[in-house]
Amino acid sequence: MEYSIGDFSKLTGLGIHTLRYYEHEGLIAPERNASNRRCYSDKDLTWIEFIKRLKDTRMPIKEIRHYAELRAAGDPTLSERMEMLVQHRQALNEQIAQLQEHKTKLDEKIEFYRKEIERVNNTNL
Amino acid sequence: MEYSIGDFSKLTGLGIHTLRYYEHEGLIAPERNASNRRCYSDKDLTWIEFIKRLKDTRMPIKEIRHYAELRAAGDPTLSERMEMLVQHRQALNEQIAQLQEHKTKLDEKIEFYRKEIERVNNTNL
DNA sequence: TCTTGACATAGAGTTTACTCTACATTGTAT
DNA sequence: ATACAATGTAGAGTAAACTCTATGTCAAGA
Numbered sequence: 029m030e031y032s033i034g035d036f037s038k039l040t041g042l043g044i045h046t047l048r049y050y051e052h053e054g055l056i057a058p059e060r061n062a063s064n065r066r067c068y069s070d071k072d073l074t075w076i077e078f079i080k081r082l083k084d085t086r087m088p089i090k091e092i093r094h095y096a097e098l099r100a101a102g103d104p105t106l107s108e109r110m111e112m113l114v115q116h117r118q119a120l121n122e123q124i125a126q127l128q129e130h131k132t133k134l135d136e137k138i139e140f141y142r143k144e145i146e147r148v149n150n151t152n153l
Numbered sequence: 154m155e156y157s158i159g160d161f162s163k164l165t166g167l168g169i170h171t172l173r174y175y176e177h178e179g180l181i182a183p184e185r186n187a188s189n190r191r192c193y194s195d196k197d198l199t200w201i202e203f204i205k206r207l208k209d210t211r212m213p214i215k216e217i218r219h220y221a222e223l224r225a226a227g228d229p230t231l232s233e234r235m236e237m238l239v240q241h242r243q244a245l246n247e248q249i250a251q252l253q254e255h256k257t258k259l260d261e262k263i264e265f266y267r268k269e270i271e272r273v274n275n276t277n278l
Numbered sequence: 279t280c281t282t283g284a285c286a287t288a289g290a291g292t293t294t295a296c297t298c299t300a301c302a303t304t305g306t307a308t
Numbered sequence: 309a310t311a312c313a314a315t316g317t318a319g320a321g322t323a324a325a326c327t328c329t330a331t332g333t334c335a336a337g338a
Contacts, residue, residue, distance in 0.1 A: 110266040
């Protein structure tokens with residue numbers, strides 16, 4: 029299937045402006061039809077979903093662009109791309125560990141609040 | 154203990170400019186000495202560490218300011234603060250779940266790359 | 279006393295990632 | 309054929325969170 033930018037926008041949940049911006053930043057390069065309209069493919073869809081993952085996991089656009097460039101260069105860059113992903117997995121593992129620690133502390137804090145509220149209530153009997 | 158802004162900066166890992174910015178944004182309000190210099194306390198240290206947690210878990214500064222205002226208002230706002238934290242815990246749980254899904258997909262992708270690299274290597278024997 | 283370094287404020291500048299505006303062109307329904 | 313909605317480009321504007329600059333004050337060591 030091929031999609032106009034409007035359809036692709038609905039499909040991905042990204043705004044039309046954002047899609048053009050991503051193209052300008054070298055993240056994605058959809059085909060063009062005879063009248064210069066963008067034609068997004070299903071491959072583009074898979075790719076943009078992966079870009080969304082990278083973004084969600086805090087990879088900056090610059091780095092995603094670098095990955096996109098390697099990807100465009102094909103097979104010879106396979107191992108370099110894999111290295112990037114392995115690095116990124118490491119970063120992601122650290123993020124998760126960090127968030128889990130934050131969660132523990134937040135749970136403790138909430139428990140403290142619960143007790144404190146109870147205490148204040150009892151004081152004002 | 155009391156700390157000058159320079160000491161406090163080293164202690165927290167936040168730049169001096171950032172500390173002043175946080176104060177300007179209503180996140181923290183250190184005491185001042187006779188000559189108007191900021192005097193950060195150990196309480197401020199605990200508080201800023203908590204702010205760092207909130208930031209790390211993607212709470213925007215506006216919201217942290219709101220929490221800071223409630224905190225400054227004391228006991229009457231205890232339950233409202235707890236509600237905020239409970240809400241934020243929910244958001245944090247979702248973040249963690251999301252990141253774990255991203256991790257799974259990333260692992261799969263890396264495994265795909267590993268096989269692909271092997272395949273390409275064998276093709277070129 | 280003099281100098282130097284830390285600190286003060288106010289406001290400008292930077293970075294990242296969009297988001298929007300202006301204006302021209304094209305595709306489609308009447 | 310005409311209107312109007314979608315798309316194109318170029319570039320300006322926005323929001324968040326810093327980060328830096330200019331200029332002035334103050335306190336402690338040589």
